[in-house]
Every structure is written in C-alpha cells, then in structure tokens.
Amino acid sequence: MKCPPFDYHRATGVADAVATLDAAGDEGKILAGGQSLVPVLALRMARPAVLVDINHVPGLSSLEVRGDTLHLGALVRHLTLAEQDQHPLLAEAARWIGHTAIRSRGTVAGSLAHADPSAELPSVLLACDGAVQVAGPGATRRVGAADLFVGALQTDLGDAEMITEVELPVPDGWGFSEFARRHGDFAVVSAVATRFGDRIRVVIGGVAGVPHLVSPPDSTPDLLTVSGAVQDDRVAEIADAAARGVEPASDLHGSADHRRALTREVVRRAVAQLAGTPTSDRTPVPA
Amino acid sequence: MQISLTVNGERHRVDVEPRRTLADALREDLGLTGTHLGCEHGVCGACTIVVDGRPVRACLMFAVQADGASIATVEGLAADDGTLHPLQEAFSRCHGLQCGACTPGMLMTALHLLDTEPAPSRDRIRAEMAGNICRCTGYVGIVDAVESAAARQRELAPEA
Ligand SMILES: Cc1cc2nc3c(=O)[nH]c(=O)nc-3n(C[C@H](O)[C@H](O)[C@H](O)COP(=O)(O)OP(=O)(O)OC[C@H]3O[C@@H](n4cnc5c(N)ncnc54)[C@H](O)[C@@H]3O)c2cc1C
Numbered sequence: 001m002k003c004p005p006f007d008y009h010r011a012t013g014v015a016d017a018v019a020t021l022d023a024a025g026d027e028g029k030i031l032a033g034g035q036s037l038v039p040v041l042a043l044r045m046a047r048p049a050v051l052v053d054i055n056h057v058p059g060l061s062s063l064e065v066r067g068d069t070l071h072l073g074a075l076v077r078h079l080t081l082a083e084q085d086q087h088p089l090l091a092e093a094a095r096w097i098g099h100t101a102i103r104s105r106g107t108v109a110g111s112l113a114h115a116d117p118s119a120e121l122p123s124v125l126l127a128c129d130g131a132v133q134v135a136g137p138g139a140t141r142r143v144g145a146a147d148l149f150v151g152a153l154q155t156d157l158g159d160a161e162m163i164t165e166v167e168l169p170v171p172d173g174w175g176f177s178e179f180a181r182r183h184g185d186f187a188v189v190s191a192v193a194t195r196f197g198d199r200i201r202v203v204i205g206g207v208a209g210v211p212h213l214v215s216p217p218d219s220t221p222d223l224l225t226v227s228g229a230v231q232d233d234r235v236a237e238i239a240d241a242a243a244r245g246v247e248p249a250s251d252l253h254g255s256a257d258h259r260r261a262l263t264r265e266v267v268r269r270a271v272a273q274l275a276g277t278p279t280s281d282r283t284p285v286p287a
Numbered sequence: 288m289q290i291s292l293t294v295n296g297e298r299h300r301v302d303v304e305p306r307r308t309l310a311d312a313l314r315e316d317l318g319l320t321g322t323h324l325g326c327e328h329g330v331c332g333a334c335t336i337v338v339d340g341r342p343v344r345a346c347l348m349f350a351v352q353a354d355g356a357s358i359a360t361v362e363g364l365a366a367d368d369g370t371l372h373p374l375q376e377a378f379s380r381c382h383g384l385q386c387g388a389c390t391p392g393m394l395m396t397a398l399h400l401l402d403t404e405p406a407p408s409r410d411r412i413r414a415e416m417a418g419n420i421c422r423c424t425g426y427v428g429i430v431d432a433v434e435s436a437a438a439r440q441r442e443l444a445p446e447a
C-alpha cells in the first residue's frame with residue numbers, strides 16, 4: 001500500500017528537528033533509516049502529519065571509544081555497526097539485523113526508538129547497561145537502558161524528543177545467540193550475555209514486551225571456568241533458571257512452550273560463549 | 288517538491304509529493320519500470336536498487352530523500368549495444384528466473400555482492416540473496432547464476 005500524505009521537513013540540526021517536532025505536537029515523527037517507520041506508514045498503522053528527516057543533520061554519524069564506552073551518533077547505520085571492531089558484541093548483534101539492504105539504511109537510534117521486542121540492539125543496550133542522550137524542547141537528558149524501554153514498541157521518549165547519541169560500555173566478555181526462522185528474519189528468541197569485571201548480565205529478547213534482564217546470582221566468572229575450561233553444569237543451571245523466569249506469549253512465530261525451550265538453549269549458548277572468552281582475548285580499549 | 292537525481296549516469300529533475308517512494312518515482316515519474324514492486328514494505332526485495340554505492344529497498348525510501356543521489360537500477364546493467372551484463376547472461380543460462388518478478392532485485396543485490404566480494408562462497412551467496420524472495424525458481428538456479436557470473440567476471444577482469 002501507499003503511505004498516507006504528510007509534510008516533509010529536512011532538519012538542518014538537532015535544535016531544528018526538536019523545534020519542528022515540538023510545533024507538530026503529537027503529529028510529528030522522526031524519519032531516520034525508514035526501515036521500520038516506512039512499513040508502518042505503508043501499512044497505514046500510523047499517519048503522522050509531519051515527518052522530520054534527520055538524515056542530513058550533521059555530527060550524528062560519529063563512532064568513538066572514550067574510556068570504556070563506545071559513543072555512537074544516532075545515525076550510525078547497522079552496516080557500520082557490523083563492520084566496526086571496537087565493540088565486538090555490537091558487531092555480532094548487528095550482523096543479525098535483516099539483510100544488507102536493510103542494514104545499509106537502518107540506524108542505531110532508530111532501532112532503539114522503535115523498541116521492537118525481538119530487535120537485537122535494545123537487548124545489547126540493556127546487557128551493556130548503556131544509555132542514550134536525548135535532546136528535547138529546552139533540555140537534554142540521559143536515559144539509561146532500564147528506563148528507556150517501557151513496553152512493546154514503547155519508550156520513555158516524549159513526542160518532541162530525539163536520541164542524539166548512544167553510549168555503549170564495552171564488556172570484558174560477551175556471548176550472543178539467536179534463533180530466527182531464517183537468518184535475517186526477526187529473532188524468535190535471542191540472548192545476550194556480558195561480563196563487566198565479575199558481574200554477569202544476561203538479557204533475553206523476544207519473550208516479553210521489553211528486553212528481559214536476568215542477573216544470575218553468584219555470577220562470579222570463576223564459577224563458570226575452572227582453569228580455562230567451561231563448567232557445563234553451571235552454564236546449564238543459569239540457562240534453566242532463565243527459562244523458568246520468563247513468561248513468553250504464544251504468537252504466529254512460536255508457542256509459549258517453544259519460546260521457553262528456545263530461551264534455555266540460546267541462554268546456554270550465549271553464556272557458554274561468554275565463559276569461553278579467554279580474558280587475554282579482551283578487546284584493547286584505547287584510553 | 289523539486290528534486291534532482293542521477294539514474295544510471297543520467298541526471299533527472301522531477302517534482303514529487305513527499306510520500307512518493309523512490310520506487311514509484313523511478314517507475315511512474317521516470318518511466319523506469321525495471322525496478323519491480325512486490326510487498327511495498329521492505330520484506331520481498333523485488334525493489335532493491337543501489338543508491339550511492341549501497342543496496343537499498345526503493346520502497347522504503349522516499350524520493351525526496353534521494354535528492355542529489357546517484358542511483359543504479361537494472362536498466363543500467365546491459366551495455367548500450369544490448370550486450371547483457373555477465374549477471375544477466377548467467378541468470379538466463381542457469382534458469383535463475385522464471386516469471387521475472389524478483390529478478391531486478393536479485394540482480395542488483397548480486398551486483399553489489401560481486402562488487403564488494405569478487406569470489407563469494409556458495410554459502411555467502413545464499414546468505415546475501417536470502418533477503419530476496421522468489422516464488423518460482425527454488426533458488427538453486429539463482430545461486431548457480433551468481434556463482435557462475437562471479438567466475439566469468441574474474442575471467443574478464445583478472446586481478447593485476
Ligand atoms: C525486511 C526487514 C527486516 C528487518 N529485520 C530486523 C531484524 O532482524 N532485527 C532488527 O532489530 N530490526 C530489523 N528490521 C528493522 C531495522 O532494524 C530498522 O532499521 C530499525 O528498527 C529502525 O531504524 P531506522 O533508522 O530505520 O528508523 P525509522 O524507521 O526511521 O524510525 C523508527 C522509529 O524510531 C523513531 N526514531 C528514529 N530515529 C530516532 C531518533 N534519533 N530519536 C528518536 N526517535 C527516533 C522514528 O520516529 C520511528 O518511530 C528489519 C526491517 C526490515 C524492513
């Protein structure tokens with residue numbers, strides 16, 4: 001189907017974008033990569049009066065490590081995420097997003113703002129305990145991953161607010177596993193595991209409206225590895241606990257039982273991969 | 288809105304409504320109906336073209352966003368004298384098409400793949416072509432065609 005009519009505004013800067021959104025009330029929408037918004041318009045699931053195209057806003061495509069954190073401009077495309085080597089977990093997750101033609105347009109902030117419960121990047125943001133910088137009318141603020149996602153396709157962002165930057169701490173170890181019907185399809189269930197120091201975080205996507213955080217108790221890494229070898233029992237224990245802790249719904253893509261079984265397996269794989277990451281293999285992070 | 292864009296090396300100026308997709312602008316305003324439309328929401332791949340060197344879904348980009356862009360479509364593949372591009376020739380020879388609805392998107396996706404990876408494995412070809420849906424061929428002929436065209440292109444332009 002064809003999109004409903006709208007006014008098009010090509011924003012020249014962040015302030016211009018925010019002011020245009022503000023003037024549009026709840027009738028304005030940001031247009032970034034368009035890989036989620038345009039299908040929504042074509043299927044007539046929304047009919048915003050004004051689209052604010054941020055693709056020409058300067059300064060939103062940078063990618064830079066400062067301290068232990070990767071800072072990404074809102075417009076960094078999925079293809080760039082997949083090609084960079086400063087945040088290997090992010091690169092791996094981005095390779096699972098759609099196909100090359102989708103990754104060449106889709107943006108990091110667009111994926112977070114769209115907040116699809118099966119999307120990879122929201123899970124990565126939560127697993128890394130990252131945050132977004134947000135510009136709004138008259139003020140800027142920083143929103144942590146735990147507060148950003150409030151429901152399926154719902155975020156804490158106001159109508160005139162715009163993500164300008166994504167902050168993604170680089171973990172000391174990580175694991176990623178996803179089950180999709182075909183590579184490039186949205187995940188049925190996915191799991192991201194990270195280790196920062198001796199804290200392990202596991203996030204499951206596709207089992208709730210928002211990414212589901214499991215923090216395994218007793219998550220000291222030496223429980224996972226005994227002289228470099230992965231302790232399978234411990235990994236299985238974490239996977240079982242994770243599967244018990246989710247309440248997935250049934251839909252077209254899988255029943256609740258199927259999703260629970262997948263949860264156990266993707267968590268097992270992600271945590272096994274995390275446990276197998278030798279400490280010496282850590283990505284060097286320039287100061 | 289007035290926009291200008293370069294398609295297969297030729298500059299065009301068109302006046303489009305903001306909601307006009309790039310696919311519709313190519314087909315309806317410029318008469319370049321080689322770019323096909325299937326789903327019109329990003330999932331089938333029929334409308335895939337190359338914009339500023341990267342493959343994109345022409346149904347998920349508005350024409351106004353392509354202002355100033357350089358675009359390659361299936362019409363630009365064959366030589367001026369009608370000689371088929373190695374990919375087109377291979378699709379024909381390997382039965383990589385039947386009805387042809389998916390073919391322009393398949394060709395443009397494969398074109399970008401071979402531009403960036405001259406010798407992809409069959410697995411890589413399958414992975415890259417998986418974003419394009421074909422109801423007719425069963426895909427084997429398509430993978431054969433891309434593999435065969437890659438070999439032919441390496442013959443034509445051996446690395447120095
Ligand atoms: C065939 C297909 C397959 C896909 N497969 C996957 C997949 O496997 N995994 C996956 O995660 N995604 C997938 N996607 C979606 C893709 O990742 C999108 O790129 C992403 O969801 C949205 O990013 P975008 O830049 O295209 O945003 P847009 O579509 O432009 O915008 C999406 C929403 O975010 C808002 N928005 C955009 N930028 C900002 C900003 N800076 N600040 C505030 N709000 C903003 C918009 O207003 C809109 O509401 C797929 C898409 C298609 C068409």
Ligand code: FES
Nearest residue numbers: 325326327332346
């Ligand atoms: S018509 Fe564009 S992807 Fe189907």
Ligand code: FES
Nearest residue numbers: 385387421422423
């Ligand atoms: S040849 Fe008919 S859809 Fe592919």
